[in-house]
Amino acid sequence: MDSVLYTLAENIREQNYVIATYYIKLPKETDVFKKASTLAIGQTIGTWIPIPGITDEIREKYMGKVVNIFDVPSLDLATQIDTNEREYIIQIAYPAVNFSTDLPLMITSLLGNDASTSAQVKLLDIEFPEKYASEFEGPSYGIEGIRKFAGIQERHILLNMIKPCTGLTPKEGARIFYETALGGVDFIKDDELLGNPPYSKPEERVREYKKAAEACIRVW
DSSP states (O other), X not given: OHHHHBOOHHHHTTXXXXXXXXXXXXXXXXXXXXXXXXXXXXXXXXXXXXXXXOOHHHHHHHSOEEEEEEESSOTTSHHHHTOSEEEEEEEEEEEGGGTTTOXXXXXXXXXXXXXXXXXXXXXXXXXXXXXXXXXXXXOSSHHHHHHHHHTXXXXXXXXXXXXXXXXXXXXXXXXXXXXXXHTTOSEEEOOTTOOOOTTSOHHHHHHHHHHHHXXXXXXX
């Protein structure tokens, strides 16, 4: 299995793999190669034990690959020799086909399961292959599209977020919306921390905020 578990960095970067870079600290007696291998397998096909259904083809196409392991600082430095722990940087390549353009699933693949339990790693960096990045179309409007939509060309666009971040009912948020809109702000948005809590459903906020916007128009 080593032939499909380990790969050279220069080879994998020509393929459709997302490369994750991790930091990990281990007891000095721990085999870091085994730990990295366990992480690469556990985050992809999910088991390193032979079970029905795991074929060589599945390993080749969907299993993670260990790309690099670096000890930090280098083991030949005196400061590292007598410690009971070792620190490493590990790079693992994940087949992009496993999660496609589903970013939450990608993060789960890179940092869930083994990465949050048995491996105890810290994700430092993510490297995207050109083929994978090209699947994202980018912003729907872009800066020029937003300016055209808002009818604003020559000045800065003014945005306001409704605060406090959480805790407001739709009617309470609408009151802030109304008072803010009277001041001439261009865009008003919920804070990013406000999702879909039971006391403020998105559809209820939309209805109340729309009423507030219509009330502002009548005042103007």
